[in-house]
Amino acid sequence: MTENISPSRLSSQALPGVERRHRKEQIFRRLGLGAILTSLLFLMFFLALIVARGHGAFLETVILVDYHFDHETLDIDQAVSQNDLANANYRSVIRAAMRELAPEVSGRSARRDLYGILGAGTEYDLRDLIIAQPSLLGTTAGIWTPSSDEFHLFHRNGGDRASRQSTRLSPLQIELYAELDNAGRIKTRFNWTFLSSGDSRDPEQAGVWGAVKGSILTLGICFLLSFGVGTLAAIYLEEFASKNWVMRVLEVNINNLAAVPSITYGLLGLAVFLNFFGLPRSAALVGGLVLFLMTLPTIIISSRVALQAVPPSIREAALAVGASRVQTVFHHVAPLALPGMLTGSIIGMARALGETAPLLMIGMVAFIVDPPSGVLDPSSALPVQVYLWAESPERAFAEKTAGAIMVLLVFLITMNLAAILLRRKFEKRW
Amino acid sequence: MVENMMLENGAAKIRARNVCVDYSGQRAINKVDIDIPGNCVTALIGPSGCGKTSFLRCLNRMNDIIENCVVSGDITLDDEDIYGPQVDAVVLRRRIGMVFQKPNPFPKSIFENVAYGPRIHGLAKTRADLQALVEASLGRAGLWDEVKDRLDMPATRLSGGQQQRLCIARAIAVEPDVILMDEPCSALDPIATAKIEALIDELKEKYTIVIVTHSMQQAARISQRTAFFHLGDLVEQGETESVFSNPKDARTGAYVTGRIG
Numbered sequence: 193m194t195e196n197i198s199p200s201r202l203s204s205q206a207l208p209g210v211e212r213r214h215r216k217e218q219i220f221r222r223l224g225l226g227a228i229l230t231s232l233l234f235l236m237f238f239l240a241l242i243v244a245r246g247h248g249a250f251l252e253t254v255i256l257v258d259y260h261f262d263h264e265t266l267d268i269d270q271a272v273s274q275n276d277l278a279n280a281n282y283r284s285v286i287r288a289a290m291r292e293l294a295p296e297v298s299g300r301s302a303r304r305d306l307y308g309i310l311g312a313g314t315e316y317d318l319r320d321l322i323i324a325q326p327s328l329l330g331t332t333a334g335i336w337t338p339s340s341d342e343f344h345l346f347h348r349n350g351g352d353r354a355s356r357q358s359t360r361l362s363p364l365q366i367e368l369y370a371e372l373d374n375a376g377r378i379k380t381r382f383n384w385t386f387l388s389s390g391d392s393r394d395p396e397q398a399g400v401w402g403a404v405k406g407s408i409l410t411l412g413i414c415f416l417l418s419f420g421v422g423t424l425a426a427i428y429l430e431e432f433a434s435k436n437w438v439m440r441v442l443e444v445n446i447n448n449l450a451a452v453p454s455i456t457y458g459l460l461g462l463a464v465f466l467n468f469f470g471l472p473r474s475a476a477l478v479g480g481l482v483l484f485l486m487t488l489p490t491i492i493i494s495s496r497v498a499l500q501a502v503p504p505s506i507r508e509a510a511l512a513v514g515a516s517r518v519q520t521v522f523h524h525v526a527p528l529a530l531p532g533m534l535t536g537s538i539i540g541m542a543r544a545l546g547e548t549a550p551l552l553m554i555g556m557v558a559f560i561v562d563p564p565s566g567v568l569d570p571s572s573a574l575p576v577q578v579y580l581w582a583e584s585p586e587r588a589f590a591e592k593t594a595g596a597i598m599v600l601l602v603f604l605i606t607m608n609l610a611a612i613l614l615r616r617k618f619e620k621r622w
Numbered sequence: 623m624v625e626n627m628m629l630e631n632g633a634a635k636i637r638a639r640n641v642c643v644d645y646s647g648q649r650a651i652n653k654v655d656i657d658i659p660g661n662c663v664t665a666l667i668g669p670s671g672c673g674k675t676s677f678l679r680c681l682n683r684m685n686d687i688i689e690n691c692v693v694s695g696d697i698t699l700d701d702e703d704i705y706g707p708q709v710d711a712v713v714l715r716r717r718i719g720m721v722f723q724k725p726n727p728f729p730k731s732i733f734e735n736v737a738y739g740p741r742i743h744g745l746a747k748t749r750a751d752l753q754a755l756v757e758a759s760l761g762r763a764g765l766w767d768e769v770k771d772r773l774d775m776p777a778t779r780l781s782g783g784q785q786q787r788l789c790i791a792r793a794i795a796v797e798p799d800v801i802l803m804d805e806p807c808s809a810l811d812p813i814a815t816a817k818i819e820a821l822i823d824e825l826k827e828k829y830t831i832v833i834v835t836h837s838m839q840q841a842a843r844i845s846q847r848t849a850f851f852h853l854g855d856l857v858e859q860g861e862t863e864s865v866f867s868n869p870k871d872a873r874t875g876a877y878v879t880g881r882i883g
């Protein structure tokens with residue numbers, strides 16, 4: 193009512209310049225929101241691309257084949273030993289079964305095409321199956337068998353005309369595909385091999401487990417060393433060292449080291465750990481040591497920040513009741529700084545997880561089939577595996593590359609989640 | 623300094639002679655001589671920035687941890703030089719406790735706050751001993767009735783006045799001889815202040831108390847002796863009564879009547 197007659201003395205018109213200030217705030221908010229949305233958009237785009245490309249790596253195409261495990265075809269005696277089972281002729285069982293599946297196929301090259309629709313590891317899969325279940329001997333069993341990678345790609349692309357143009361399957365194999373598909377002998381299922389096995393030259397047998405295990409071992413060593421050494425160094429520098437020029441020089445150098453390119457640490461590792469100490473090449477131990485040196489400066493810096501954030505009054509309180517400096521630090525200051533130190537360390541770990549260059553220098557780039565069983569075994573690591581597969585000419589490895597990136601991202605998210613949970617747990621106390 | 627202001631030899635719990643404090647060469651305390659008698663409350667008063675805190679922190683060697691701080695002169699506790707070569711600051715601080723201007727409980731439970739000192743000094747043999755000691759200390763600090771049902775609660779959730787009394791309980795739990803208090807009531811409301819003043823009055827039966835305060839009324843209420851600092855100098859010291867009613871130095875007179883400060 194009154195507003196109609198005279199404007200309120202508290203409205204934004206009442207004070208000159210207030211409207212302009214509000215406008216500025218509006219502009220700033222829009223810009224900030226825009227920045228966040230843009231980065232989210234890029235992130236979503238990236239994630240969508242990776243998932244679209246890589247989810248196929250978690251799938252495999254399997255063909256139902258009826259195998260006759262008779263002793264004659266397997267070329268073994270009636271009374272068999274483990275050793276016989278390991279060396280039996282599974283290839284002829286497979287070939288016989290495939291011929292039965294498509295009796296009309298004849299001729300050497302046609303037969304080769306026929307056998308080629310199965311994955312290269314089928315023999316070994318059957319061997320492992322028979323060794324695990326010798327009771328199958330002498331029986332006929334229908335087994336869903338992984339197909340070759342080209343067959344898998346063809347099936348994944350829908351087996352239609354478009355996929356016919358891009359495939360490397362032979363016309364006979366395409367015909368066989370249609371036949372088997374009509375007979376209901378083709379299906380897609382989750383590819384456990386991708387998660388459970390090591391690297392391989394054959395895409396359908398290649399898995400990330402070797403690389404994941406290598407990364408776990410490498411990062412485990414890296415974390416133990418860099419958290420232990422990093423926090424102790426930070427505690428010493430922050431709580432005990434006198435602030436003289438030596439310490440200042442040290443501080444500047446730690447900051448410099450944090451910015452040194454990671455490949456330099458790889459060269460250092462090569463020169464020191466491999467050439468001087470003679471540690472084995474490609475080992476997770478050496479990888480862990482190199483990544484430890486790389487992350488140490490970062491962890492020292494973030495731990496010092498965490499220590500500086502502890503109020504000095506806590507230190508005074510402890511000293512005033514007669515605690516020694518070590519007691520003050522370990523009973524009061526360090527526990528309060530622990531969440532911050534842990535967060536800093538895990539951020540350092542996340543960076544170490546993605547590092548490829550230093551690992552290349554110490555030979556973790558080798559082609560390694562067996563997952564490492566210890567820190568001295570030759571091993572790979574996830575980012576190196578991505579690098580190796582991305583370089584590979586086989587088309588099916590493109591999918592595996594994106595799949596490995598997905599595994600890497602899951603690893604990363606798990607680590608960050610762990611960081612948040614740890615932080616919560618230690619902060620919750622007060 | 624006028625010699626007859628000093629106590630007789632042997633009567634002083636703490637004796638300071640020619641004490642100077644410098645921060646990076648900047649003088650904060652200049653040649654202070656003072657005798658602090660046992661089982662009595664000595665108040666250090668003076669305008670802010672005159673060096674009361676700096677001097678107080680000399681008495682339990684809290685200045686040791688300040689990088690750029692240099693203390694010179696002699697300070698004795700029961701005639702033993704506290705800056706002597708064989709003196710361990712940790713042992714000294716067990717005998718001379720301190721309560722700070724801002725309540726600074728540990729971010730732990732109420733129980734842990736009080737139990738920490740006795741535990742690190744091995745003052746309680748068993749858990750029951752420790753509990754008894756904690757109860758006694760909280761009781762003497764006048765806090766037991768308020769917290770006895772929630773000893774596991776974080777100390778940081780207590781009110782400011784309760785936190786300060788908890789800090790006093792923490793200081794007396796290690797059974798010191800002397801308690802230094804640096805403006806313990808400056809962050810508190812009048813009711814909490816009154817509680818702490820009453821507490822100080824009781825504590826002097828057992829302990830020697832040195833308290834810094836910017837409030838002259840407080841000094842007059844609770845102390846038996848008063849020392850007046852001005853710009854780093856100890857201007858005047860003596861019986862509280864005579865310092866307030868019959869100051870010898872003009873600056874003291876001006877301060878206690880509110881004309882400087």
Ligand SMILES: Nc1ncnc2c1ncn2[C@@H]1O[C@H](COP(=O)(O)OP(=O)(O)O)[C@@H](O)[C@H]1O
Pocket residue numbers: 645650668669670671672673674675676677688690
């Ligand atoms: N840590 C320090 N570093 C440098 N100067 C200080 C420090 N602490 C106190 N001072 C200086 O010493 C003088 C006395 O300070 P303080 O003892 O805190 O006075 P009061 O407690 O009487 O207010 C002040 O001039 C102050 O600036």
Ligand SMILES: [Mg+2]
Pocket residue numbers: 674675676804
């Ligand atoms: Mg002060």
